Structures are given as structure tokens and as C-alpha cells.
Amino acid sequence: MEKLGERALKEIEEATSLAALEEVRLKYLGKKGEVTGLLKTIGSLPKEERPAFGAKVNALREAIEGHLKEKTAFLERKALEERVKRETVDVTLPGNVPQVGSLHPLTKALREIVQIFYGMGFTVYESREAETDEMNFVKLNLAPGHPSRDAQETLYLTETTLLRTHTSPGQIRGMLDMKGKLPVRFIVPGRVYRRDQMDASHSPVFHQVEGLVIDRHITFEHLKGCFLEFARGFFGPETKIRLRPSYFPFTEPSAEIDVSCTICKGKGCPVCGRTGWLELSGAGMVHPNVIRNGGYDPDEVTGFAFGFGLDRAAMLKWGIDDLRVLFENDLRFLRQFEGI
């Protein structure tokens, strides 16, 4: 019996595969196995020897089983390790790529702008694109014959209606909708139209963002502060602004707002004409007549307004040098805005 035991353990030891090990198991512990055979001989033994013999055989069986289990675990682990070692892929092959869309840069720019103005308590007011001459011009101090009308080459629909040349009529419509409530703080983003041929910096269709604040105690200094916050939020915290006197019939005093060049950071480069500054926005204190036309009393409240080109802001932000690409919708252009 000892010999049988030793032989079995040796064979387990020598088995190199799970199949060989199974053979060993069958040879000793199978129905016709040697150990099983030993147990079957128990009946031929004298009764008093049987318990001792039985215990011995069982001990032998348990020992073999234990070794088998150990060896099986060993071989299984080894087989797995070998399989893992065998299995490799070329990880440099491309993965399954999900299809990603993109927002147009104008939408991206506008979202950033809207976020900044939300932070300053502004809401978004959307106004119509087809307008009356009255709203687009007259209510903004641009009576017929005003020389500034020429600067805004207009696309008329009829004698009295037109495609808005700026988002400024949104000032009047927005104020009228506010019905005298204070404070008035909103931006009007939207599409505007001019009689311009398409080229690298002009388009008959483009976009503006108008801002309006009306309240008690609003001064020119607030205009400066508000726009500075916007410029820093949009172009980066280092951005500087500068105001120059300008002229718009619907603001007085009026200003042109420059921002420090986004490319050279104010050092001077071809983009800014070596001045270090980029013209961005018209602005000013809302003219008393315009405040009145919006249903407010200019003796009680003051306000400021500004308006700038969304297209231009987006172009400056992403270094786009030709306005036309914004409207061409070439996939090779659009793709670049994935994830931005």
C-alpha cells in the first residue's frame, strides 16, 4: 500500500498536463482505480482488520486527492499564464471610434459670452431679424436723412421694413417688454444684415451681441467696468481694454472699445496692425431719447449699451483670419471644433 501511495504521488508529481493528471486520478481513484480496488478488497479481510485497513486506504485516498487538487490548481494557473502570454493584440491599431459632432464656433463663442454675462446678472433677450425702419433707425435717433444711415448700408424689404442692420433695435424692444421694471440688464445676440459683398472681413449676413443696462446711478464708469469683466472672461484674465471717443446716434457719450491684441498680447503684430489693440465694440451711454423710446424716464435712469461682432470675437478667439470660412461649413473646418 505504501508503494502504491508513493507511486501515485510520483505520478502526480510527474504529470505535466491537466489531461495527464486526470489519467492519474482515474488510475487510482476512478471506479476501477487501484485505490478503489483496494477498498473493494475490504470484504475479504477479517472483520477486526477491516476498520484499520479502511482508515489506511481512506488516508491514502485523501492524500492522493489533496495532491491532485494542488497539482490541478498549479497546472490551471500555469495554463492560464501561458494563454495570457500567448494572447496579444497590436495596440497601435486604431480603436472603434464613436462619431463625435461639433458646435459651430459662433455658438461656442456665444455660449461663453452668455455665461459671462449671466454672471453679471444679464438675461438673454432675442429679437426679430426683419424690422421696421422705425425700430432699426428712427427710435435710435437715426431719422431719415441722418448721415449715419449710409454707413449701415441697408437691405430693405419694403419702403418701411428692412433686415436689421444691428442688434440695437433689440434695445428698444427689450426695454418695452420690461415695461418700466428695473434694472434692465440683458444681451441681445443675433443675426444682422448689411449691403456688403462677401470678402475676408465682410458678409451680408453676420452676427452681433448687443448689451443694455438701464438703472438708477449707472455711469460711464460702469460701462468700462462691465466690458472689462467681459473681455477678461472671454479673451483671458490678462486682457486690457481701452475706450476711445466715437459716435453713434443712440449713445452719448459714445466710445469705441479696443481690447489688447489676443495674438501678441499688446506687443504689436500684423493682426493688430502693430498697434497692440484690436477694435471690438461700439458702446456708450444710452441717449436720453432712446431711454424715452424704451418707455423709461431719462431724468430718472441712465444706462449704457454696447454692441460687438460675434463673428469677429470668435475669429479673434480662435485665430480665424477669414470671415468666409464661418459660412462655408467645410467639414475640414467644422471638425476642428470637436470638443472645444
Place this chain on the structure above:
Amino acid sequence: MRVPWTWLKEYVDLDWTVEETCERLTHAGVKVENLVYEKLDLSGVVSALVEDVSTHPARPDLKVGTVNTGEGRYTVVSGAPGFEKGNLVLLAVPSSRLPGGITIETRSVAGVESQGMVVCSNEILAGEEPRPGEDIILLPPGTPLGIPAQELFTLDDWVIELDLTVNFSHCLSIMGVAIEASALSGKPLKLPEVYRNWDWAGPYGSRRPADDPDVEGEWKVELPDPDLCPRYVGKVVREVRTAYAPIEVERRLMLAGMRPISAIVDATNYVMLECGQPLHAFDADRLEGKTIWARRARQGETIETLDGEERRLEEGMLVIADARGPVAVAGVMGGSRTEVSAGTRNVLLESAFFAPIPTRQTYRKLRLRTEASARFEKTVDPTAQPVAIERAAELIAKYTGGVPERGRTDANLMEPLKRSIPFSMRVVKRTLGAPIPIEKCKEIFESLHFAVGPVKKEGDFETMDVTVPPRRVDIKEEIDLCEEVARIYGYDKFEAKPLTPAVPGGPPNKEYVWFEKMKDFLVSMGGREVVTTSLLSPDDLLAMGWDESDGRSKGVPLMDPLSSSESVLRTSLLPGLLKVVQRNQSVRMPGGFFWETGRVFFPSREELPLEAVQLGLCMYGTLRESTWVEGEAEATFFRLKGVVETLLRLMGIEASFLPGASMPMHPGISARVVAGHSTVGEVGELHPLVKKNLGLIGNCVLAWFSVEAILAMAKEKRFTPVSKFMPVERDIAVVVDASVPADSVVKVVKETARDLRSVTVFDVYDKPPVPEGKKSIALRLTYNPSDRTLTEEELSEDRERIVKALREAVGGEIRL
């Protein structure tokens, strides 16, 4: 407006550099667009003495002289009258250069070697032959020899190019800019004597000096249309000689952007550039009668203008006329008949006020914008007509030896101006915010030559009356004065004050939030946002195949479009999206998924067109080409429909798809999307005919939605508890007529089954063994009640219910 630097400095002695001056002017609203150094292409032209002169041996009309430049003596041949012994002249020595790329070399003139050339103004400034009657330049006695022409006269100079806003018409003159520079620098204004005598810059405008002779001019002036011309001043200068203005005057005109012509015309232009009042000179002897009318043109009248064009005048245009007819288009251009020419002996000068709007209308109609009309259309100083004419007469007398008549004709129907505006410090505090004291305001006003009255106390604020010079037509009310204070004080001196943050701003309205979410959903599904124009051609709409009854077939037209390709407003986003496909196919992009949101326009009975916001979607070609690991993704109806379904689901909108949408979609491969009992959009394959007309290739699918409709229906979903029990799936396949929509089969299942969580169509099959004209639809039903796991018994009961219902409702036979 071009401002030559030296000319400006003549009126105000700035110690700033030209660059600094530009900076200061810009920051006070006089916007400098450009600073250029204008350099004549001129070298080797120097002062020289004619030492002796003799007649040319072969040509009696020419002279041969010895000319000394101090550095050498040259033998020069010339026929100019001024080429006489003892005269100081300008000699272009051999190898010198004149403008136009001309090089002067030694050359033989009728057998005599001429070492260079004595030159006239036209040769130096333009490199052109002397004009009729033009003599060589004679330098004043005492001029040192050998000095280059550029040093003798300011020929090379900086020019400040201004880009003026319309309110800065007072800077359409050098003296106007000088007033600004004087106010900013504190340097005094130094004007020519005649302007000082008339107090041109003063707060009340130009006024007759005490010694002005009270004499009426020889000519009569009639002003029948004072709304167009309320003031007309005339003055005669007699016995003028044909002459040219001095070279430095001619050069100044050139630097300012005008062409020198003759002494008389140049004098009028010089005065216009100097003070902003346009002038015109008539040959007095070619005028008929002794009366001038500033009147509206009559029907059928024509005029040949100075540029030689015969122009038809419209009734209502303002003309200047003599007894015979129009002699000038008022404020725009003079006529050829009375043009000043070489033979002119007597000149009638005109200095008038023409109303701005009619002047603009006239030059627009005639397409004839001139320096004069550019000033009249912005309103000229209504007091400056007499002083300007006096200055011009003075210059003409100086240049031509003419004799101005005493006094002048001044027909004046102008309303007296009231130019005093009360100014309260309240406006400074309220509008500007910065603590600018009244003394500073006063100083600013006075620096601009405004008159300031005594300071009074009115309520809490100090006030004063400010008298504004009439040339400042831009200043009408208190707020305008406030701007003057701000701009001279300096915008950069104002603080940047944040807005009080404690203001309830957003949140934006629900529609706006959903609108932006919708865009994010589309991006997450692979869509690329595009932005296309709202201006289309009628052909673009025609190409969509809409018939007349379709509201989209005719867009709102533009009255005066730039071109027919941009002449109507879009009625749909689809034409624009299809152009995006065209564009990308033209650059060989194999496929794409685009979407756009934007306004479309329809004619309405109201004054303004109807505006609606739409969402348009479009897929074409191969969205993703096959890779080593996956097959390709094609733009198909069901791919786009899947996007649409998902979009609506994410927005919480329940919708159904009814077969057959309108053009430009394929009638059999398209659906109307119905939600809340109305059509909110359509989705379908592009109609093959439209595809062919647009020259598109491959597959293309489209969809559009009314954004207003879907945003109104969008809603946040509520959380529902997840069942603690395992879901159970059962498949069922039903054979129905091919014409039965899958949707109706699904609907029956949904209505019949109990405890059903979802049902999906996982296969459709119409080949044998499925009988001809039939199709098999395979459905997967997922059951998952929240309170239990369904038993086999319950499931088979449900199955029987469904089978029965399908048989009754859609005639379906169960295959599985």
C-alpha cells in the same frame, strides 16, 4: 480727411511729435486711421544762380546760360521767360531724378550740350511738362546756392489720415483739427489774419470786423429756395492773370489729396481745406446777366459739368443758374460753360450754405461725390461764408495780381442761431460718474472756444450757460456738451467700476435652456452644427420642388438685393443644408451629418414678415468609412430617423411617424413627425429629382423641425423606481400584410400586454418561407413589474392575449 503735418503746425505750435499728436487726437475722438510719410521721388534739384545768358546760336527762341549751384557751373539750355541773368532758379543737375521715374541727363539741344534743366513746379511735383503759361520757379533773392528743393519748400511731409465719424464734420478742415490739437495741448491757435479779424474760431462764429466796408457787391443773388440754399455770398476779383499757385501751396493741396489746377481754383480749394467752407469760382465774363439764382432745377435742364460729362438734372436738384440756365450743380460741381480757364480775366467767387440732405441726394443721384459735397452733406459752419470768400479773394489777389471788389454780395435768409445751452453738473455726475469739477468743465469748453456764462446754483448742482460755436453742428443739447467734457478730459482717466452684483439676473427661460440642450444632444449624436446665410436665390427655393400652394415656395423678397443669388429670405433651412452638402461633395468629403438652427421667414398680412425658428438636419454619403474593425456607417433614412427619435425622447416628447412627407423628400421614404396632435417636423430621404437638379451624388437624408413647437413640448423626465426583480424577455414574430406599418403592430402589443416595460422590433423579414405580400415582424418584449417576477403561467396568458389582439387588429398570424 488728410492733414499735412506742417500745414497743421502752421496753426498750432505743437511740441508733440507727429506720432504723439496722432495718439492724442485719436483719444479725443479725431480718429487717425493712418500716418504716412509722403516723399516726392526727387533728387539732385538744387538752388542755383543764372550767371549769364545768351541766345542759342541755332534757335533764337532758346537761351543758353551758365548756372552756378555753388558747387559747380553748368551750361543749360532753356526757353523759359524766367531764365535770365541774375535770377535764382532750381536746377536739375545731370543724373537728377524727377517724379514719374524721369532722369535728367546731359543732352544736346540743337547742337548745344545742356547740362541739366531749370525746372518749373509741374516738373518737380508731377514730373510733367510745364502747363500753359507756366514759368520756371524763381527763388527769392538771398536764397543760398546748392540747397535741395525739398529743403527750400516742404515737399516731403507726414500726412495724418483721419477717419472721422459723422459728428466730427468740424474736423473736415485743417483749422478745425488745429482747434482740437490746441484744446488738447494747451498751445494757442494761430490763424491767418483774416480769420482772426472775423473771429472765425470764436463762440459766435464768424462776424464782420468793425472795418469791413458796408458795400454791396456788383452781382445780385436770388434765393427762391431757402430750404435748399439759405445763404449765398458772392464776390468779384477783377483783372486776374493766368497764373499758378506757389509750389508750396500746390504741394500742400497734393498732400491733402487734391490736384493743383490753376491759381484761382487752387485758392478756392486751399481755403476749403483750410476752413472747411467749399468755394467755387466762375469766369464772370462767361456768366449771362448780373444775377445768380440758387434754385431748383427745372424739368429737362441739363448741364455739362467740369469733368466734361453732360448731366441730366432732375427736378428738385439745387442748381446755380444765370440768365441762361444752370452753371453749377450746387454744392457738387461747377459747369464747363463758366469754367475758369487760361483766358479768364474776371472771377466771381461763390461761398454758400447748401442744405445737407438735398446735397447728399443730388450727388448720390448723379454719382458725383466731391470734396465740396462731402462737406455740405455734413453741414458747414453757417457763419463762415463771408470770411472764406475774403480769404480766397486775398489769395487770388496774391497769386494772380487780381483786384478784389470792395465788400461782397451776401444774400442771407438763414435763421439766427441760438447756440446757448444750459449745462448742469448733474449730467456729469449722473452720466460720467467721475468727479470732474466745474472748473475743469469750464476749462475744457473754453479750450474749444466755447463761451461759458456765470456759474449759478440750481438745486444741488452748479450750472452754467455754454455758447457753442456754429461750426460745431454736432452739439445740440446738454448731453452733447457732456461728451465734449468726457473726450477732452480723456476716456482713459475714467475708472472701471463693476456693476453691483446683487442683481437677480437669469436663469434664462425654459425654451432657451432646452434650445441649448437640444444642440448638445445633436452634437452627442455626431451632428455638426453649420451656419448658413438667410439670403437665397428664388431658384434655390424652386429647386426644392414646392408647388405654389406650399408657403415655402416663395420667400420674402428684398427690395434692392445685392444680387439675385441673395434676393429672398429663406423659408426653410433645407436649401442651405443641401448647399453645405454640395460644398463638401465638391471638396471630396465622403459624407457628413449637419444640422443648423435659425430663423426662416414667411410673408404675412402684418407689416413685418412672420419669423419662425427651425432646426434642420441633413446626412449624406458615408458618415464613417469602414475600418479594420467595423463596417461603414451610411447616411440612411433609418439612421437619421434614429437620431430624430432619440432627440425627441431625450427632450421628453412623444411623437409618432406618419408615412409620407412633403418635398424635397421622397414620398415613399419619408415621414411626418406628429406630436401633440400636430406636425412638428418631417424626416425623409432626399427626392431623387431634387438630388439630380442639385447635382448631388449618393445617399442624402433630411429632416426639419419647428423649434418653437418642440421646445414648447420639451419636458424634464421624472425618476421612476427600478424594479428589484429580474426582467424577463419573450420574443414574438408575427406575419402581417406587407402594407401594415410596424408601428401599428407595436401599438397593439403595447396596448395589450401587461407589465410590459418595452417592446422593440428586432427583425423584419419578407422572403420565403414568409408568403408573398406578407412580412414577418419579430418583436422582443421585456417584462419587468416592480413587485414580482412573472410566472410562466402569467407569461403564456399574456402571449395568448397578444396573439388574439394581433389577429383581430392587424390580421397577424404568429410565426413564433
